[in-house]
Amino acid sequence: MKKLILTFLTLFLLLAPRLWASEMDTIPLTFESEGHTLKGRLLLPKNRTGKVPVILFFVGSGGNSSYATDYRNFLQFFLKSPLENEPVSFLFFDKRGVGESEGKWQNTDFLQRALDGKNAALHIKDHPDIDAERIYVVGHSQGGWIVQICLSEYPELFAGGISMAGPTFDVKKQLINDYQSAFICNKDLAPEKALKKAKRRVNRDLTIISLFPLQENWKQLKVIRKFDPKEYLLNVKKPLLLLFAENDRLVNPEWSLEHLRELYPNGFPDNFTYHIAAGENHSFKTSPFCFKGAWSDLKFSENTRDVMADWIKNEIGNVQEAGIRSKTAN
Structure with a gap:
């Protein structure tokens, strides 16, 4: 019995600092965007001493994508846990038509999603505990496209961002990418043959969807099918980390880099950083390309988590130092 108690106390003493460090003040968030009431949370570190x-x-995409459900473990692993000892806050909100947020996600285009992000940031930027000069955006999958738009369209508001598995190519090519991967993994087709079949299938599906968008996902696709991030990527002047995964079946990293090289034939701008996560899939879990087992058996990547955390800490520090120098000079 004594041995059991000692073991419990030892575990408690080891884990207690970690548990205390992760404590945060949770503030319910409600704001308006284009006539819709959107809801989420602002999480502030309890040990904060200033802004x-x-x-x-x-x-990402779809009607089930919520920060509180589908993305709960993802956010804990990639953002909250690695930054728990840092003076960093988080702003999470559900997109239109998800959770308690009003509207219809399937009728919302990417510019509107970016506008919702802008309005969320405007809502909290004057909070006494928030440093308005250091508001960063991070997005996964479709959310990565939104990050690219935000940094392009609202540079006065956002200090930088991370696009996690966000394509640098257009929606149509992303669909082709998805179909090609499915034909390779499910039909055992060679990549070139799978690509030809994928292009035919996407052309057919887009024609049908434009005429008869019967399902919610089809309605969304009809709204976003012509989106191309080209003009936004060319206009991004703030720091941007582009994260890709080697075994991503939805966003081919080589296709993404190829598009970036077409946009920047003389080399990527200094504010761009990219990282290809070896042996990882679209969710940055360690996985072979054609994994067919249980998704729950896969583990999130510690390497990608560390790459993100290092980038965030570095950028936050750089902006803070620049602000201090500016105040000193004045």
Whole structure:
């Protein structure tokens, strides 16, 4: 019995600092965007001593993508846990028509999603505990596209961002990418043959969807099918980390880099950083390309988590130092 108690006390003493460090004040968030009431949470570190930077997160596609459910473990692993000892706050909100947020996600285009992010940031930027000069955006999958738009369209508001598995090519090519991967993994087709079949299938499906968008996902696709991030990527002047995964079946990293090289034939701008996560899939879990087992058996990547955390800490520090130098000079 004594041995059991000692073991419990030892575990408690080891884990207690970690548990205390992760404590945060949770503030319910309600704001308006284009006539819709959107809801989420602002998480502030309890041990804050001054104004802190904030990370605003954009979820991926679909009606089930919520920061509180589908993305709960993802956010804990990639953002909250690695930054728990840092003076950093988080802003999470559900997109239109998800959770308690009003509107219809399937009728919302990417510019509107970016506008919702802008309005969320405007809502909290004057909070006494928020450093308005250090508001960052992070997004996964479709949310990565939204990050690219935000940094392009609202540079006065956002200090930088991370696009996690966000394509640098257009929606149509992303669909082709998805179909090609499925034909390779499910039909055992060679990549070139799978690509030809994928292009034919996407052309057919887009024609049908434009005429008869019967399902919610089809309605969304009809709204976003012509989106191309080209003009936004060319206009991004703030720091941007582009994260890709080697075994991503939805966003081919080589296709993404190829598009970036077409946009910047003389070399990527200094504010761009990219990282290809070896042996990882679209969710940055360690996985072979054609994994067919249980998704729950896969583990999130510690390497990608560390790459993100290092980038965030570095950028937050750089902006803070620049602000201090500016105040000193004045």
